[in-house]
Amino acid sequence: MEKNIRLSHMSHWKTVPYKKIDNFRDYYYEDKSNVCYYQDWDRILRYHKQTGYEGIELAPWDLNEILGLFGTPQNYVDFAADHGIAVSGMFHGCDDSHIAEKHDEVVQAGKNAVDICASFGGRHLNTCPGNNYYGNGPLDSQGLKNIASCLNEIGEYAESKGVQIGIHNEFFCVSNKYNHRQLIEMTDPRYVHYCLDTAQIALMGDDLIDFYDTYKERICTFHLKDTADIGVSDAVRFSQDVEIQDDGHRWFWEPGEGVLPLEELWRHVADYGFKGWVTVEDDGAPDYLAAMTLSSFYVQQVLGKIYR
Amino acid sequence: MQFSFSTEVVDLDHQAPNRNKRESKYFWDEMYRLISAGGFCRIDIPYEPKWDFGGRSGIPRTKRSVDIKFGNTEGYLKFLAENGINGISSVHLDPTLFCRGSVGMFLGAAEHYGMEAIQFAAEAGAEAFILSATPTFYAVHRTLGETTETEFLKQMKDLVQRLADAAEEQGVKLCLKNEYWGLLRGEIISDFVKGMKDNVFLDVDTAHLSIAGTDVQKFIADNQKRIGSVTLTDTSFSDDGEAYKQVMPEFPAKSATWVFRDPGYGKLDLSAYADAALQAGFDGTFHLNCRNSASICRSILRARYYVDHSLNA
Incomplete structure (x- = not known):
């Protein structure tokens, strides 16, 4: 059966300090904890492959x-390919895009x-359209127009390089529920x-299904x-440094x-x-290996019965 | 002897299970009680504006984060006192974060955040503003462009002096930390500070000096007038693979290892180094630093055990 979905995983692993740990057993015995299981790209890419991810x-x-x-993007790409993993894309933030004077710099x-995304063979540059709402919102129509102008120029350039930019609207972003x-x-x-970040849209207070139906032709990836x-209040979404909560409350789940x-x-x-890449994001999870495994199971065994 | 415990025990930069909670305020609020329960009533704070850029103000490592979560430095000190910590002994800035783009951009950012860290240290009543003498070898060489290493160090020296003058005006000692991955590793720093004003001090970081191949006791004796702070770090690492040149020199590519060990778990005789510092007339705070620990609570208690059983405190 033809597969329509290619499963990728957003690299929220904090900095991975080793390319490959060859002295794994000796290193383990230095501390006898599980930290060494999360410190080299070799093992992390193996986890990706074996838990059902292609990207x-x-x-x-x-x-x-x-x-x-790795020295060069191609070296990383080759190393990942040896593990059966491709780079599906990269994240990007268009900070200051609402400020007209910053247009050229932002573009x-x-x-x-x-x-950079193209040099890694990535297809998707998933792009936060602007700064956080706090300190920048609400935007007037010109501010919104300035963001759109930046995105259009970057997008046109991206198409010429075989890359698609996709708006990734965080729930605390300056462009928000009302615009x-x-x-x-x-x-x-x-x-x-x-x-389409399924959680961000819902947190912002938009209707996930209606949003998908309305914009399905624009949606290039997930x-x-x-x-x-669902539907976090304006007071919270527009507050300072809202992404990480003081009490450890998680916005995102597998x-x-x-x-x-x-x-x-x-x-x-x-x-x-x-048809295309669907990327699981596990930001906020305490154990990415467990989270990516749970996520993969859900995508393949639950959603996969509907569409794969 | 006076001791403080460095919150650099918490690794925020590298992947580890349960790492994410370290970005939330509640994690840090409890941390002070744990440090206090380990018998330490003062802390050393690594000053890391990196977390400001990502809006991670729950991480108390800058003036911005403290202002957002506690109103101001005074509010932060009050909170610390309510949770068993009576003061901040020192604030450490490593400017490697800013070493990208060009030397000019680096110097501008390093000075800006250096001044900010000094202000924070002064407001907190800290004895010392500890400044990494240079960014990492890798970061400097990636950024030099047309600038020679000699010219870079000359500009770095000018910057250090400006920061030392500002620190002195605010009642704080600027102490240079020469990590083994910096341009001034080991004994090289002694020549660098020769001729500088006597308001430029040195931080004796025992593991960094040792890894750079320096006789720590001799270093203390040779630089006794300059010693402004002592950081007791342990290690078993010998850099025979030029890890100091790597992008992440704390993670030697030749053979993975935990470079920094809790006191008593490496090969260094920290007690002898502490005695040497005392004999050299050092009367400041000894910082216990279990940098980037894999087990934070164990590190706090191991440090306490070492202080109680191995140091002549």
């Missing part, structure tokens, strides 16, 4: 260390990110796509995760561990016939 999405904040360990940074659909409408559908908090109607969503995905 990894890179985090830009890791690039300095990745390039320090250049976006183009640089496209080049994020407007932002999508202001961008050029030829160049700017959408990365960040698949669950949440137990698919199936929250309350989102993911099976219903998947029936709509099946009806439309989406």
Whole structure:
């Protein structure tokens, strides 16, 4: 049976300090803890492959260390390929995109990110459209237009490099509940796509199923995760440093561990016939190996019965 | 002898199970009680603006984070006191984070955040502002461009002096820490500080000096007038694979190992080094630093055990 979904995993592993640990047993005995199981790319990529993932999405904040360990993007790509893993894409943040004077700088940074993503063979540059709401919102229509303008230029350049940029609207982003659909409408559908982060949309207070049905033609990829908090209040979403809660409250859960109607969503995905990368995001999980395994089980054994 | 315990025991940078909770305030709020329960009533704080950029203000490692969560430094000190910590002994800034783009950009950012860290240290009543003498070898060489290493060090020296003057004005000692992965590792730093004003002090970090191949006791004797702080770190590591040149020098590619060990778990005689510092006239705080521990609570208690049973305190 033909597979429509390619499963990837967002690299929220904090900096991985080794390329490959050859003296694994001796190293283990130094401390006799499980920390050494999470310290080299060799083992982390093995975990990806063996838990059912075909891809990894890179985090830009890791690039300095990745390039320090591997020398070139191609070396990383080859190493990952030896483990049966491809780079599906990379994340990017368009900070200051709402500020007209920053336009050229933001677009250049976006183009640089496209080049980096392409150099790793990535297809998707999943892009947070702007800064956090706190300190920057609410935006007037010109601010929104400025963001759209940046995204359009970056997107056009991305297409020429074989990369798709997808808006990834965090629930605490400056474009938010009251104008994020407007932002999508202001961008050029030829160049700017959408990365549907299932939890972020619900946290923001939008209707996940309606959003998918409305924008299914723009959705180029998914960040698949669950949440137990639908429609977080403005006061919370617009507050300072909201992503990490003081009391350890988690916004995000592994698919199936929250309350989102993911099976219903998947029936709509099946009806439309989406084909491409779906990336599990486990940010906030205490144990990524357990989280990625739970997520993979859900995608393949629960959602997979609906559409794979 | 006075001791403090460094919150650098918490590794935020590298992957480990249960690492994510370290970004939330509740984790740190409890940490002070754990440190206090280990018999330490003062702390050393690594100053890391990296977490400001990601909006991680639950991590109390900058003035911004403290201002957001506690109102101001005074509010933070009050909270610490309520949880068993009576003071902040020192604040340590490693400017490697800023070493990218160009030398000019690095120097500008390092000075900006250096001044900010000094202000925070002064507000906190800390004795010392500990500054990594240079970024890592890797970061410097990635950033030099047309600038020579000699010229870079000259500009670094000028920056250090400006920061030392500012620190002195605010009643804080600037102490240079020469990590084994920096350009001034080992004894090289002695020549670097020659001729500088006497408001530039040295932090004796025992593991870093040892890994760089330095006789720690001789280093203390040779630089006794400059010693401003002592950081007791243990190690069993010998850098025979030039790990100091790596992007992450704390993780030697040649053979994986825990470079930094809890006191008493490496090969260094920290007690002898502490005695040497006392004999050299050092009367400041000894910082116990179990950097980037794999088991935070064990590290706190191991440090306490070492202080009680191995140091001539």
